[in-house]
Amino acid sequence: LVNQVYGAYLLGYDMIRIKASSQISFEDADRIKKAMRKLVGLEIVDEDGFHISAQFLLDANTLDAEKILRRMSAIVAGMYRDLLEAIRSKENSIRRVISGRDDEVDRQYFLLVRLIRSAMMDQKLAGKLNLSNIDILDYRIAANLLESAGDYIVDLAAAIQDFSRIRIVDEIAEAGALVEKMQEKSVAAFVNKNRAESNVVVKTYNRFNEIITSIKNNAESKNPESAIAVLNFTYSMDKIARCWIDVADLVKPVHLTAPLKNA
Secondary structure, rough: OOHHHHHHHHHOEEEEEOOOOOOOOHHHHHHHHHHHHOOOOOEEEEEEOOOEEEEOOOOOOHOOOHHHHHHHHHHHHHHHHHHHHHHHHOOOOOOOHHHHHHHHHHHHHHHHHHHHHHHOOHHHHHOOOOOOOHHHHHHHHHHHHHHHHHHHHHHHHHHHHHHHHHHHHHHHHHHHHHHHHHHHHHHHHHHHHHHHHHHHHHHHHHHHHHHHHHHHHHHHHHOOOHHHHHHHHHHHHHHHHHHHHHHHOOOHHHHHOOOOOOO
């Protein structure tokens, strides 16, 4: 039932009504309400023991895909900065804080997917959003990559307890700072359709990869327990970095965005 609520929301339904032949239990009602609280703009407008009605109260025409994507990026960036600081200070209790913020990333992700799907079905809305068919597809992919990056950061925060066995914190912090730069550049390149910025992301990833390779080689020459922790950590960090490479790859090459000279 919860998945059906999510599905109706993402498909653009303005009214979602849940009806039961027998009284809805407290546990089921609570589960439904928790699901609805994860969906931006959806509010319960009517409820009794046998039904729950919720309405989407935001006007799609007032929403902005770029602003929602930037909001997602800002939250993910904050999660990652706090993770880097926890790495430097060896703070092991950061996971709950980061996980809580990832819930907000999910809320914004659902809102953006709903808006994009609505734009796909309504060309007038797509025109107001200034999104072409290709832009709509690209925003859907970019939103998914940001949502995935948030999940990877939560996973990385869960592994931070293994950091007590790692002695190369400075090198990992340096690699982490490059990933932070990659996010900033990739999202800016995507929303501004700036190919030059996207090329910077690729160059930054190459430098990041050099540091990660050095970290892994140094770890393998030391005790096996430390090496396993380092390999797991660098693998998770590389998954986050690859999200930003994929976002940067969405930027169209210059020859596709500029008119042909001989046309």
